Amino acid sequence: MKSTILQAASRYLLPILLLFSIFLLLRGHYYPGGGFVGGLVASIAFVLHSFAHGTDNTMKILRYKPLSLIPAGLGIAALSMFLPVLFGQPVMTGLWINQPLPVIGMVGTALFFDLGVYLVVVGVVLTILFTISLNTH
Amino acid sequence: MTDILIAIISTIGALAILVASIGILRMPDFYLRLSVTVKAGTLGTGCLLACAAFMFDDVSVTTKTISIVFFLILTNPIGAHLIAKTAYHTKVEKWKGTHIDDLESINEKTETEAMDKQE
Amino acid sequence: MLLTILSGFLASILLIPFGRYLRFERGGFMALLPALLFLYLLSYIPVIGRGEVPFEHYEWVPSLAVNLDFKMDGLSLLFSLLITGIGTLIFLYAGSYMKGQAYADRFYGFLYLFMASMLGLVLSDNILLIFIFWELTSISSFFLIGFNNTDPASRKSALTALAVTGLGGFFLLTGMILMGNIAGTNSISKLTELAAAIRADNLYPLILSLVVAGAFTKSAQFPFHFWLPGAMKAPTPVSAYLHSATMVKAGVFLLARLSPVLGDTTAWSYTLMTAGGVTMLYAAVHSLLRTDLKGILAYSTISALGVLTFLIGLGTPEALTAAVTFTVVHALYKASLFLTTGIIDHETGTRDISGLSGLRKVLLPVFFAGILSALSSAGMPLLFGFVSKDLIYEATLHAEGQFAVFFTSIMVLTNLCLVAAGFMAGIRPFTGALPPEYSGLHLPHWQMWVPPLLLAICGLFFGVLPAIAGGSIVSPAVNAMTPEETEVHLKVWHGFNTVLALSVATLAAGTGLYFLNKPGIRKLRFAERFENLSPAAFSGRITAGFTRFSSWYTNIMHNGFLRSYILKIIIFAEILLAWELLGGGPVYINFDRLSSAGIYEIVNILILILAVVLTVTTSSRLTAVVAMSVVGYGICLMFVYYSAPDLAMTQFTIDTLTVVLFVFVLFNLPPFLNVANKKIMTRDAVVALAFGSILSITALKALQEPTETTVSKFYSDFAYTLAKGKNVVNVILVDFRGFDTMFEIVVLSIAALGVYSLIKLKLRPSEKE
Amino acid sequence: MTDNQIITPVIVHLFTAILQLVFWRKTVTQRILSITGCLIGFALSLNLFTKVLQGGILTMNAANWQPPFGIVFVADLLSSTLVLLTSVSALAVCIFSATGIARSRMLYGYFPIFHFLVMGLNGAFLTGDIFNQYVWFEVIIIASFVLLTLGGRKAQLEGAVKYMALNILASTFFLTGIALLYGITGTLNMADLSQKVPLVKDQSMVNLISVFFLTGFGIKAAVFPLYFWLPSSYHTPPSAVAAIFGGLLTKVGLYALFRFFTLVIVPDNTIRIILMGMAVLTILTGAFGAIIKNNIRRLFSYLIVCHIGFIIGGLGTYSKVAFAGAIFYLIHDIMVKTNMFLIAGLIRQLRGTMDMDRLGGLYAGYPKISLLIAIVLFSLTGVPPLSGFWPKILLFSAAFDTSNYAFIGSLVLGSFITLYVVARMWSKVFWKSAPEDPPPANNFDLLSPLKKTSLVLPVCILASSSLFIGLNAEFIARVADTISNEMIDTTPYIKAVLGK
Amino acid sequence: MELLLIFLIGILYAAGIYLMLRRSMVRLLLGIMLLGNGCNLLIFLLGNITKGKPPVIAEHAKTFTDIYADPVPQALILTAIVISFGLTSFAIVLLKRVYLLVNTDDLDGLNTPEEEDL
Amino acid sequence: MVRNLLMNILLSFIWVALTGSLYYSNFVFGFLAGFFILWVMNRNETDQRYFTKAPKTIGFIFYFLYEMIMANIQVAYDLITPKYFFKPGIVRYPMEARSDIEINLLSTIISLTPGTLIMDISEDKKSLYIHVMYLKDKDTFIAQIRNGFEKRLLEIMR
Amino acid sequence: MSLDLYFDYIIFPILSASVALTFIRLLKGPGIVDRVVALDLIITIGIALITVYSIRSEEPVFLDIAMIFALIAFLGTIAFAFYLDKRERK
């Protein structure tokens, strides 16, 4: 289904939604948000794009298969979970950089963990939806 | 002063929403319902968001409300447009009072073209 | 003793898998091991004679009171000598009998396995250890009966034998464990000391019936006897060894072994004597109706086992002496008869006695073996059988009061049939005219005819000099069973008395019966007419009925309809919950703990409920999806109202995505199935609403419980100070309970992979697994 | 005291799976990774097991938060034993999969999901937090869904729908129970719950909650009348998958039942009686089903159900001896049931079918493999002195101690029918001559020696484990005894977790 | 308010179960989703609901100064929601695949007779 | 033009930073002040678009709000009273807007006004099909849009 | 009359009534598009409710939820439109 209006709108909605998703991701530790919602919003951005332009075109923007985001995200999350072991701490213990960074605030393994969650969620949602839409239409 | 302003704006907003809901219930056909609801809804919500901005009197909240309104304005018409278009394509009935339909002729034309092509 | 047993196991473990690398023509050398063991065991005779009871103890599973306790008393010695002695001859015989057979190596392996298990069984002093070996004999028997595994009848017989003895085995196990539990020990020696307590226990009848059931199945007592004739499908050495001389006697052995523990009660005597009496008579009559040599022998074996059971049940020292003697006698002549039968079968290719005659002309030594054994079985004086028959009659005649006559008469009847049966098996094939087709027969390899002849000669030897057997073997064995010292003197001649008269009468009448009884197809038919009433047919009907019931039950329960499964599960939970609710007393509501409701909440909940109802009732799939989204969004608003912004966000996005997903998937689905059956719908509605109500009440009860907030307070207090976050929910998710989150994204990932494979993976036809 | 090595059996499978996702569609790499991962996992869990056996309960406070505030992982003897058995099964199955699984399935993520499943199992055994256990259960469920449907044959999907619906129902019961439990105690840590549950004012609430857990775990453990998903689905996936299912999936439910009803809530009489009734009926149901099935895997499925009854009966009897018996049986059962399905797969490789009527002649054709299989079959039937025999002594004893004759009767019947159907199967599959029109055989004989080994070696591994269990029954009995002690007296567990 | 919520939860469970007892696969799915929602609400309810006080620590504070909603049930529900999303999406796709094979929405069509086994 | 906008925003932030109070009124004041300064500074530049368009934009927003409220009132009145006064119809409206962004803005605005709804865009992106609630006369309506929203919009955009 | 009371007794009831009315349309249909539009309006009113609730409870945090609503609610509508269109074409 082609709609010029939707196509045009998705062109600026995509960056807005992506920006918004990063915003949600980064602020999760302080305000409502976090990796899940962030990831969901990001994937919705791409889903919207695929509605407007077709999944093939969205895949081109993504460049990599969304499936590959899953190991990436899992890896980041797992590593940030596992990193404390190298410092002799139990798995999952929070490690923090002492000084807060501007905008982001305190940076620690929790943030990387959330980033992993974010990537996995994007990978998962897009894999599911795009696989369906590419193989049934 | 602010309180009165807020009271007025919020009343407008709430009433607009009420209008929208009455509209969706009372309007005789789908297009008319859609026509009323999306805008009245957006207006009402916008007003209430404005109230929130006044109420909290905080840049972060104001930017938030502005962006919400912005998003609403951005997205609601698109949804409305798409569903209207679909409804038309799926031949959802128009009210009997609908007296002009420029789209009908266009669609018929494309349909016959498509049929020609098939043949 | 351990080594004695282990050697056999070792040999079998090596032979079964690796035997085929051991190329040999005749397996006669296999007899070396049993022979050595026999000789070694002979060395125990003087030891036992001195009244010593050698004992060995090795720890195995002390926690379960299963230890390798072995005891060599008279009974064990008797049986172990039989096992190894007859075993030697059987192996020798089999070496030729199985010549050229494929898998003969495996055959020896199983035979060794059997021999070792049997030795273990008779040497054990631990009831559970006995059971272990008991089961191993069943298993090895299974493999041996089914050795000709391409023959359906053979397989069926093996299965029947295993089923019957296996079932008995489980009864036995149960009885053994119960006995061990009551006494607090599994050692037979200790159990004997505690015998009085065991017999006095309330559970004694149960123990008795379980143990006896086990013994009866193994020893083919009526009504469990029917597997034994079928077991004759096994190669003849097996029939001779397992199903006449040794394994079937395991049950008898067990009864003998446990008679000091469980015996000497009316229940014990009645059970054993009834079963034994019925068995011996029933089987003896049956043996006359058979035409198949092995069939005759099988039924006469059953009958003999009945005699043994009967005698053990009788339980007097005389009866036990008779039993022990008869065990040896029977082992000797029955093994011999089986082996001669095997030779006949091997040479002529048939076992049907109606077609066999005059074979003495070609198989003379075999004839000698046959006639000697048959006469021994008939109780001809100067043969060992005579001695035992004397003892048996003596025992029955000395039974208490009015029973003596009754017991003696059934015993005479039985014996009379057995005489005839023995003659049919041991004499008939050899007498008369030789059919021309058998005139070219040759005597088989000496390894085949020497063993039966040797066994028969043994019978002659002990018949002439019974005191040798009596002093060295029978007496210690009897003494192992009786608490008091019993003097046993086996004599050829007791003088003229009732017993002698009975013996002679039996022999004469039996001989007469032999000449009168012409087994033929007509008699077989006659016997078959009663087949419907036989335990075999009965068990067949039970099996069939059981299978039908199983089939019916399984199909009712697991009927393929998901909704019926769910219904069963829900009803199950409902009944339990309702039960617990009713038991929990009245539910009260503490209104102080409840919060007020604003109009927007009430409206929200009402809409939610209506949306749920719409989801349930709508006949349009799309409407259901829309209604479902309303439910989701409504819940989302609840989350907002009750201070859960993160939840609201997530619920909302996920709900929206679910709609997208549904829409992606739905559009080429078939129409919504609407099968309306008012009755079923009402039933389901009642079940569902009942569950909902129960759940609501449960939730209400839970709400009354004061809230414990230590954990959530900890999170809230330290979210910022220790975990450096202010959104406590997020801090919980990525830190306090980060593990949940880590693996929930794994769940998501797997789901995505699953969807990917579900849609894209198409197996090639060649890919089966 | 917090010890990272508790979690290593979980982590190693997680990283293996992630690595395999990185090497998506590289089947050779995946196979190597899988076997390496399983070997390391085995070594780690063996290490954990010995540590726990010698030194007692170990705990790890995830993220360094004191229990009951953080998620705690606890390795007591029960969990470390199960983790060890899981590793053995996993190792065997992954070696078998290297040849036994179609390449297409590998291309679509068979191995990573397999490792996720094993990870989930280990996690479920090790966690000391009830909600975290829910998460592990979900990992297990979704991984098993995917493995069950992987390949998308009709039978697979049919089984999967039922499997899915009933398992989700089970999760719902579980989660409802957690909600109620949190509602009345405010905690999720099992040790903490153990202390707080007795303090609940309205004890009838506790009984109600236990029903939810009973139903939820009961479905997963496949007990009567909640077992339906099992015979609906176990005969459908590839045998390697069925092996891990048959060996471990229901066992996780059993584990949860044991853990929950010994540590968290001590069941009231009603629940015990119900458990006992369920046990008896489970045994009978399994036995009845097994008698009429002609397909090897359907037969095995019902045997699984039957033997679950044995174990549940041990729980229902609720005595130290009964626990020991049940745990011993559980240990034996994991090894044997995994192997049974591998054997089914092997037979399938040899003859291309699992229908007993169309099978035959294996004894003549593959004597050594047949004898190997015979050992397993005898272990299954509990022929002494193989592994299945010993626990029965304990179970019978325990049943006699409580005068539970229904249980004894069903144990006898169940054991007997197991023996019978297995012997019948032996007769039909191995003894009987191959039928005239054999189904097109998979070309086992054409496989390379390496591939043949990879199909037979796992059966050997598991068979020798069974032999080990049978012949070292004393060792296992001691382990089972220690575990049953842990169950009867939970103070060491609580002390190890909460430090008080 | 709690009473209303309890009522709603009961309805959600009842509706979920009722739908799962139907023959249609789509209804089965909807039932599962309703049950999931009911379960989440139950967790929420039993964590003691608090109005208008999200568990977010104020800008300049280090801990809560006011009452706040219990964050634990929220975290649990979040996990549960995400998990059920994973399961649901897989189930939805499974439903589609099943349809492609058997061409019906009818669960009763999912009983291949035993002879057609693998 | 963009440079000026950015500059203006920057100035308002500086103002906020200087005063140290982060309330929106302060920001708005900073913005106005910045606008004034920029306007003063740029009086001699050739590109004056920013300074005409900024007020026009604000004017447009108010115009839009006014229209929206009026239209809403009209609909509301119609709804509350039992009788319907509307005469719906679908009209083809030939646009002057050409670029995607212009079309989008126009259609959004038309959509947001009660009584009008974009049904479709022609393939050549030259005309809109608008569903109109109170369609007394087609040409009047087209003229109304052309001289109202579209003209004002294009003034700002171009 | 304070603003709080005004919200409680005027604004909230109006909004609630609106949701209820809209929901009636959703129940009635008749077409699926009507339901979709009703759903869309319900979400919009939801945003309004959240806004008012945020004002009432003095928690700007809730506005974040409204923001997400505003941004992605229309995706559902688009999906339905997409679906109906696809179905029509078939």
Ligand code: NA
């Ligand atoms: Na979050």
Ligand code: NA
């Ligand atoms: Na952390």
